Amino acid sequence: MIFIILQIIFLISLAPLVSGIITKIKNNLRLRRGQSVWQPYYNLAKLFSKDEVCSEHSSWVFKITPFIVFASSLLALFLVPAFIAKSPAQYLGDLLLLVFIFSLGRFFLALAGLDTGSSFGGMGSSREMFISSFAEPAIVMAFFAVSFNFGTTNLAATCGPGALKFSSLIAGIALLIVTLAETSRIPIDNQETHLELTMIHEAMALEYSGPSLALIELASYLKQIVFFTLISATVYPVVFCAQITPIQALTGIIIYLAKISFIAVLIAFTEVFLAKMRLFRAVDFLYFSFVLALLALIAATLGA
């Protein structure tokens, strides 16, 4: 039990660092020294200590959204196993619940984008819903492929010990593509841009400041680590079950960190060496991910 709690604390504290590391790698690739990998923590600390500005034209939706978004990401984190194939909320729901939890957060963020009446927020909401309508089916299909392999949709089981399967690898790649969209990264979105007209995710959160913004940012970090964890567990399952020794836990952590770092490097390279796609071209990219997931499902039914 102690390890399960440890796992949650570990994931929450690690989440901003993953973003920090990706940014650092990107900057180094661009021949720059770049900010410290701890910068996301400083940003969060700064935002939490700041005052907040709230448009007088906005309603309760705007105020409540950061909490819902944060809560949904946190709950998702409780569902996924990282280095032990067990998670605190594993009997609450399965793979499908995860998809719906994220949809809930997204739904409210999109509402909040519309709520302030700013044109950028509305554009962001519309684009986010548009993109997610293509991303979600791909996620679900990839999950199906994985659950076929294990005969269950329970996350602890599907992420747990099992043989390395070809179909899981394909499903993992499909998930990786969707992750680019879900974590608003190039080639779908661009986290670093200041051009409001091109934003997707950021545009919805433009009106937020202070602690609310900090919650939304933290929620994005958590969401990112959930997706990375899912990919890593799909491609290369978690080795250890609930009853483990500290040594095994440590080994588990090291394997987990290695997997996450690999994904981080992969994403950093993608972001630096690809241009962002045209908004409507992103659909093709996500279709591709869906087709991959479908292939994974077919492979899984064939036992590969």
Place this chain on the structure above:
Amino acid sequence: MDYKTFLQELQDRHALIFLSVAENYNDEIYLSVRSDDFKKTCVCLHKLLHSPVAVFFAQDSRREKNAFVIYCTFMSAKYKKWFFVSTEIAADKAILDSLAREIYSSSLFEREVREMFGIEFSGSPDARSLRLHEEVWPRRSFPLRKDFQNKPTKDIEKAEYNFNKVDGEGILEVPVGPVHAGIIAPGHFRFSVAGEPIINLEIRLGFKHKGIEKLFEGKNVFEAIKISERISGDSSFAHSLAYTQAIEKICGIIVTESLSAQRAICLELERMYNHANDMGGIALDVGFSFPAALASLIKEEILQLNEKLTGSRFLRGVNEVGTTRLKLDEGKKKVLLAALKKISKDFGEIKKILLSSASFMDRVDGTGVLKKKTAEDFGVVGLAARASGIAADLRKDFSGIYTQFNFNPAKEATGDVLARLNIRIFEVEESIRLIEEFINIHHTASDKRLTQPELKEGFALGYVEAWRGPVLYWIKIDENGLIERCKVVDPSFHNWQGLSYCVLGDIIPDFPLCNKSFDLSYSGNDL
């Protein structure tokens, strides 16, 4: 055919009546007409010379003649001349027929003249103010009139600026600016969109209006060069060059080949650093950060080279009337050649990365198409015009040091972002070649100006192909040797309209990319 035959033909076949025809220096023709004939003459020249309005300005001569003098200028590459149609209109009845319905490219100029001089244009399609915003500027207060008093006014009748409206189901208006994210100057963009596609874009500028033309008035000729360098920071050298050219023409200062070459080197260096900057900017606006980082390195290399050669990273304070501060000795030549070699190599690298990246090419190919006809109608100039298939480049159109070295102008036909990028790539390569040629010209020491040149009364046009396009200065020096009127046209003034038309039908997220591919100056437009 000589221009005189052309003018004779205008009089015979088109029944134009000129009160006087004067040749000013060897490239300016002034046709004076009655105010009733002004429109007819301008339209005729516009059609026959295939030239948009290059400059259109007024001058307050109420003290001498009790009249305003209006000039409308067309350029002819065929005759290698600038044709100025001028007319006088009585101060008490300051009204003129508007050209804007026949010559679109005069529309903005007319709005400018109206608000600066209080001259009305009958039949004008757009009577809104341009830079002196209705919300803050007092009515009936015309800053370029000589009797204008620069005093704060309390009673400002507030009026509202009406944006062009697009009606219809599902059409939304998206206001952007004047304050933008990022470190750029202010401008307001009003999009009308149907979902993501842009139906209409109206750009409202003027937030940076500084009264530059008024500032020039009464200034010492040698000191005012500093003002010209600060009109648009990224074209400092081109502006100062156009300015000094005009002054040198008036004062009869002979520009040696060596001096022209030195200036051309600076002009090309300015072009190169801006083109490199824009290539990076275009890449960055589609999130392609690796070549963007390389481009910023190239830009920095050129800026450091500028500093080594002239002492100024942005080539300010380099140009002077009759001379430059760039003294190319053997050491500097070596530095320049070595730097060019490195820049050329780095540049080849970035070109290869950009043009071979499928994800990048997909973004720029076919985005933001400015049609040739639109570009011609609105008088789009320079780089943007060349990308849309208009062969216009002052370096080629007028003979000088560039034509001596077989300058090869860039030309593209498609008018999209990729075409504007390709123009930049081509021009940088050509610039490197030209500089290597210009270095070999024998640089005489006699360029040193020993005494202050003698000032003369007169007026002239200075023109330079800056990196964005032609920079024009029309300067009149009075009997005391002070500047009486200085009309400045930065290429951005024409090209902002091109931008607002090139985005139509594209989607909103592609706007920043189109904008960057023009990379226009707010400051140069707002003056």
